[in-house]
Amino acid sequence: SQNAWVQSGLTGQGVIWAFTSFHAANWHPLTWLSHMVDADLFGMHPGGHHAMNLMFHILDSLLVFGLFRRMTKALWPSAVVAALFAVHPMHVESVAWVAERKDVVSTLFWILTTWAYVRYADDTSSWRWYAATVGAFTLGLMAKPMLVTLPFVLLLLDYWPLGRFGRKLPLLREKLPLVALSVASSVVTFVAQTSGGATQDFQNVPLSYRISNTLVSYVLYLYSLIWPQGLAVYYPYPFGGRPLVQALGALALLVTITWLAIRAKRQRPYLMTGWFWYLGTMIPVIGLVQVGGQ
Numbered sequence: 001s002q003n004a005w006v007q008s009g010l011t012g013q014g015v016i017w018a019f020t021s022f023h024a025a026n027w028h029p030l031t032w033l034s035h036m037v038d039a040d041l042f043g044m045h046p047g048g049h050h051a052m053n054l055m056f057h058i059l060d061s062l063l064v065f066g067l068f069r070r071m072t073k074a075l076w077p078s079a080v081v082a083a084l085f086a087v088h089p090m091h092v093e094s095v096a097w098v099a100e101r102k103d104v105v106s107t108l109f110w111i112l113t114t115w116a117y118v119r120y121a122d123d124t125s126s127w128r129w130y131a132a133t134v135g136a137f138t139l140g141l142m143a144k145p146m147l148v149t150l151p152f153v154l155l156l157l158d159y160w161p162l163g164r165f166g167r168k169l170p171l172l173r174e175k176l177p178l179v180a181l182s183v184a185s186s187v188v189t190f191v192a193q194t195s196g197g198a199t200q201d202f203q204n205v206p207l208s209y210r211i212s213n214t215l216v217s218y219v220l221y222l223y224s225l226i227w228p229q230g231l232a233v234y235y236p237y238p239f240g241g242r243p244l245v246q247a248l249g250a251l252a253l254l255v256t257i258t259w260l261a262i263r264a265k266r267q268r269p270y271l272m273t274g275w276f277w278y279l280g281t282m283i284p285v286i287g288l289v290q291v292g293g294q
Contacts, residue, residue, distance in 0.1 A: 001044060006032065009040035025196025025291075027188050030142040031102040049098045056104035057095045061086035063111040071118055072161045089228040097233075102144040109140030110147055117154050121162050130174070137178055141185040148186050149281045151178040156277055160269035193291050200290040205239065212247035213238060214286045219250040221282070237293050
């Protein structure tokens with residue numbers, strides 16, 4: 001609402017600005033273009049912008065169901081996963097907050113990337129589906145760099161449910177272009193956040209604070225998943241550090257769950273895929289590189 005480029009709608013100069021600006025310590029040109037299209041369609045009346053977020057989320061939820069149904073061939077478990085994704089209170093912020101458009105748009109391309117990859121896994125001679133995978137992944141990174149961990153998730157999906165883990169070297173080789181894109185996106189994001197003064201140095205947030213907060217936060221997210229209460233728009237960073245007993249307790253719990261997931265990999269392979277998916281995709285936002293005061 002205070003961005004003149006967005007308010008001007010989709011123009012040639014606006015497109016150039018979207019791709020070259022580190023405005024608000026971010027580089028997400030596709031998200032800016034989405035906001036500009038909204039400004040053309042609805043002006044600055046908020047209802048239309050909110051409705052677009054909701055439409056993206058509904059589409060994402062339907063695609064989540066379709067993707068898991070295709071990967072696992074399991075109808076009702078896929079429906080439960082999609083329903084939780086659609087209505088869980090932990091996801092409200094990304095839909096209700098207009099400026100979180102980057103989340104719902106990047107999620108769309110996360111799912112499309114995964115879908116294209118599943119099609120490629122069905123026929124690894126199909127360069128078109130591999131190209132679609134790379135293309136959707138690139139667009140997703142330009143919406144929000146949260147997708148940098150997606151190549152790792154695709155490797156987990158190779159284990160389960162795709163069952164492609166027999167020949168590991170080709171699996172790693174085919175991920176290299178995606179990893180290169182992740183590295184490039186990470187560098188651009190770090191430059192954008194540093195130039196915008198968003199990153200915290202080790203003097204303000206020592207490494208010990210970051211590690212203890214990371215361990216506790218992993219457990220807090222699990223708690224909120226099961227019992228979502230006390231949710232807020234903003235959670236201030238514990239600049240005094242987490243109590244040692246909390247950090248050690250969280251570490252013990254995480255190690256225990258990891259051990260149980262690995263131990264059950266033959267009988268319940270989905271547990272290992274799901275658990276490492278959770279651990280891995282949280283890394284960009286867990287606070288090891290601390291951005292802002294949240």
